[in-house]
Amino acid sequence: MIPAQFAYRRATSVADAVAALADPDAKVIAGGHSLVPMMKLRLARPGTLIDIGGLPLRGIADGAEIVVGSLTSHADLAQAAAFAAAGLQAVAECAAAVGDVQVRNAGTIGGSVAHGDPASDAPAGLIAADARIRVAGAAGEREIAVDAFFQGPFWTALGEQELVSAIVFPKPAAGSASAYESIEDPASGYPLVGAAALVTVAGGRVTAVRIGVTGVSGTPFRATNAEAATLAGAPVADAARLDITGQDVFGDTRFDEEYRRHIAAVVIGRAVERAIARAQGGSQ
Numbered sequence: 001m002i003p004a005q006f007a008y009r010r011a012t013s014v015a016d017a018v019a020a021l022a023d024p025d026a027k028v029i030a031g032g033h034s035l036v037p038m039m040k041l042r043l044a045r046p047g048t049l050i051d052i053g054g055l056p057l058r059g060i061a062d063g064a065e066i067v068v069g070s071l072t073s074h075a076d077l078a079q080a081a082a083f084a085a086a087g088l089q090a091v092a093e094c095a096a097a098v099g100d101v102q103v104r105n106a107g108t109i110g111g112s113v114a115h116g117d118p119a120s121d122a123p124a125g126l127i128a129a130d131a132r133i134r135v136a137g138a139a140g141e142r143e144i145a146v147d148a149f150f151q152g153p154f155w156t157a158l159g160e161q162e163l164v165s166a167i168v169f170p171k172p173a174a175g176s177a178s179a180y181e182s183i184e185d186p187a188s189g190y191p192l193v194g195a196a197a198l199v200t201v202a203g204g205r206v207t208a209v210r211i212g213v214t215g216v217s218g219t220p221f222r223a224t225n226a227e228a229a230t231l232a233g234a235p236v237a238d239a240a241r242l243d244i245t246g247q248d249v250f251g252d253t254r255f256d257e258e259y260r261r262h263i264a265a266v267v268i269g270r271a272v273e274r275a276i277a278r279a280q281g282g283s284q
């Protein structure tokens with residue numbers, strides 16, 4: 001289908017883009033790989049598109065924390081060595097799992113988190129990594145903890161007149177490693193279930209863990225029961241079932257609700273297992 005008519009202009013700066021968002025009919029466009037399909041289906045009908053693609057928000061700065069500009073592509077994230085070096089392998093693995101090479105080259109991490117698609121890969125890695133979403137608005141910049149950012153299907157804590165400017169990843173303690181496991185829709189690459197685990201291992205036991213789950217329900221979530229089991233050295237998949245029980249789980253023709261509950265727990269268990277093996281020096 002052809003989108004409804006819209007005006008188009010390029011933002012000249014972050015402040016210019018933020019100012020343009022004062023128009024409630026305006027929307028920013030980054031890679032366009034989520035917005036344009038929605039416009040073609042007329043699920044989105046912005047009056048004006050503000051193209052932020054030329055703004056200096058692309059790139060990965062590896063310092064005390066890893067700061068990823070919002071326009072960084074999934075492909076660039078997937079290839080960045082900084083994540084594996086910091087024990088944040090899951091972040092790069094989430095990016096590598098996105099769609100196909102064309103989608104990974106055009107789609108951006110900022111667009112992905114701002115869009116808030118409950119079936120996207122990135123939230124699992126961001127939750128496991130305890131990332132912060134840096135946003136720019138009329139009053140300046142602020143940061144939102146990932147646990148407070150995703151609020152429902154296509155609904156985030158981002159204000160109407162705010163832009164995602166960067167994602168900030170704190171570096172975990174020495175002895176940490178992470179892994180992302182998913183089962184994908186073979187046609188689109190979207191995860192039917194995805195889980196990322198970040199563990200810290202010291203003295204042969206897990207001393208810290210965070211687990212993020214995506215694709216299962218309307219809001220990506222932390223698997224806190226599975227985290228407690230991981231710390232206790234108990235079976236993770238059994239505990240993960242309790243995390244899924246509290247969720248309003250998607251059911252569709254590929255995975256009905258009951259099967260998705262089962263497979264989500266299995267995938268969470270696999271992510272934890274692989275993260276622990278990595279932290280203990282395995283090459284998985």
Ligand SMILES: Cc1cc2nc3c(=O)[nH]c(=O)nc-3n(C[C@H](O)[C@H](O)[C@H](O)COP(=O)(O)OP(=O)(O)OC[C@H]3O[C@@H](n4cnc5c(N)ncnc54)[C@H](O)[C@@H]3O)c2cc1C
Pocket residue numbers: 027028029030031032033034035036037052070071097098099100103106107108109110111112113114115117119120121122162163164165188189190191
């Ligand atoms: C065929 C296909 C397969 C795909 N498969 C997957 C997959 O397997 N896994 C997955 O996770 N995703 C998948 N995607 C989605 C892809 O990752 C998108 O690129 C991404 O979700 C959105 O990034 P974008 O830069 O294209 O955003 P756009 O489409 O430009 O924008 C999306 C939304 O975010 C807003 N926005 C964009 N940037 C910002 C910003 N910096 N600040 C505030 N708001 C902003 C826009 O206004 C719009 O509402 C797929 C897409 C396609 C077309």
